[in-house]
Amino acid sequence: MKLLIVEDEPELTASLLSHLQDQQYVCEVATTFAEAEEKLLLFEYDCVLLDLTLPGGDGLELLRQLQARQQADGVIITSSRDALDDRITGLRLGADDYLPKPFHLSELSARIAALVRRRRFNGSNLVQAGPLTVDVLARQATVRGQPLLLTRSEYDLLLLLLANQNRVVMKSTIAEHISGDMAEHFNSYEPVYTHVKNLKRKLSELGIGDSLRTVYGLGYRFELPSA
């Protein structure tokens, strides 16, 4: 799985590299417009993380070039330019997703995973994690063939956790993942606790409740027992 990170802030690039390489992605970095332009011409990537404000040019211009070559669908725009028209222009130019800064690394993983699934398998696929299977197209999960009946929020939560296996997913990430922008208005994590509790109960009923663990007050980790 090959990724190109187009980002001019070195510390942010370092964080992204550390996080994504941990998840077995092969990452390359471009820090300027020219560098990104060249790399995008020479190589092919499964996914491009594209910052819009770059030294030497506008990220949207790169997107236009990609669109002209019909390669824009692998792009996730990671911009601090939260200007509405940028978002609309970006998506109209064929970008797959728009993730405004500051974003959560776990959320980014979930978006990349979703993008890669869509591109690689033409949208029909299964996410496998030990005895757990998720049919993303049908939005159905099974454990050893037994159906795992989840609400929409619980299903979203499970996919987020699966995209970040063996890593802590922050409570705040879960809150935003489930309720989107609405999360910012509520400082209580009550809905998160409720969804996690319910998901854990349902997983326990099918014998894999142990895989969902609480990490102090920080968040949760999905980890299959190494057996």
Next chain:
Amino acid sequence: MKPARPVKLLLRTLRAQLVYAGLVSLAGTFVFYFVLQQLYYADVDEALLLRREEVVRKLPLVPRAQDLALWMKLDRDLVIRPLGREPAGPERIAGELRYDSLAKEMEPYRTLTTTVRYHGHPYRLVLRSSLVESEDLLAAIGVAQAGLLVVLLGGLVLVQQRVARRLWRPFYETLAQLRRFRLDQRVPVELTPSPTLEFQELNAALTDLLTQHRRLYHSQKEFTENAAHEMQTPLAVQHTKLELLAQQPNLGEAQAQHIGALLDVTQRLARLNRSLLLLARLENQQFTADEEVDLRRVLTTIVKQLQEEIEAAQLNVQLAADHPVWLRGNSTLLEILVSNLVVNAIRHNQTGGAIAVTLTPQRLTVANTGRAAALPAGREFARFRKDALSAPGGVGLGLAISRQICDTCGLQLAYDFEVPNWHRFTVSWT
């Protein structure tokens, strides 16, 4: 005093022209008639004087005084009689009304009265000239003249109007272009060129002004975006570093709690930054409000999205929105507005409380139970308003943003409090 209704420029000149033309036609007709009459009288008077000459010359031909009666019988417009005791007086010509036995009505006459000598005696000589036909002629001439004047002046006014309309056309075109002008339009405005100097200057001045405004607008927008970038990137670095820190193996509980707190604060900072930027962009009018938005759809979507929070707080929500309500505005902004109001009603509620949302074709009302005191009057929508009873954790910009959105979209936002503990926000439009 009520200001007078504005009048179109062309109509104003037309009015003035019509008043002038009317006055001139009216006065002109009378003056013309009078002058004509004077001329004619002078003519008649001259004829009377000539006749007097003739009579004086012919008088010696009349042999006897009795024959004068015959003459008078033959000429109805002639009277000649002995002066008697009448004072002679000077010769004079005057107008008079006499009964005409033929026409059987009073008719105007010019009458010359003078004294002549006949056979050595003073005689009164009166010569008359009827004005009957001349009056009719004069009237006819007057009417014709008046008609001519009306046609002439009316024609002038019409021609003037046509010319004026053509002359002012560049002005109206410029006006229409100004109306269509939007600060955020991509292409610079191009006013239709005019051959008239004044309009050329007007267009040049306007083009300058608009270009300057557009430049200012864009630089402001750029600044806002730059500010966003400069703040959001360090925040993004901070957030990702903390996330990476949290992934460290052998993380102690105390460390985890510190990281958790830092993450929360970072996120709050990011939200605060986003809210401030939204406010700045609203104030810079960086949104255009020209979409048709179904408010009911927005409302129901948002209430549905907030269902979990509503249930968590055990609130009883009454949503009365029976019909779609279409509103002209910016869909993103209206979504933010509605969600701010509903979120506000949830956050400042009490467990087991109630929310009443009513949407009518004229207004949207969001009311909630809450603390038993009204918000401080005049500061309901102030930024960062905090007091002892404020809900913890809020940024304090939600209502300020709502107010600003209403301003941008041309809506009115009002707050009122109803004893014992109902807080009501009303968005209205006309």
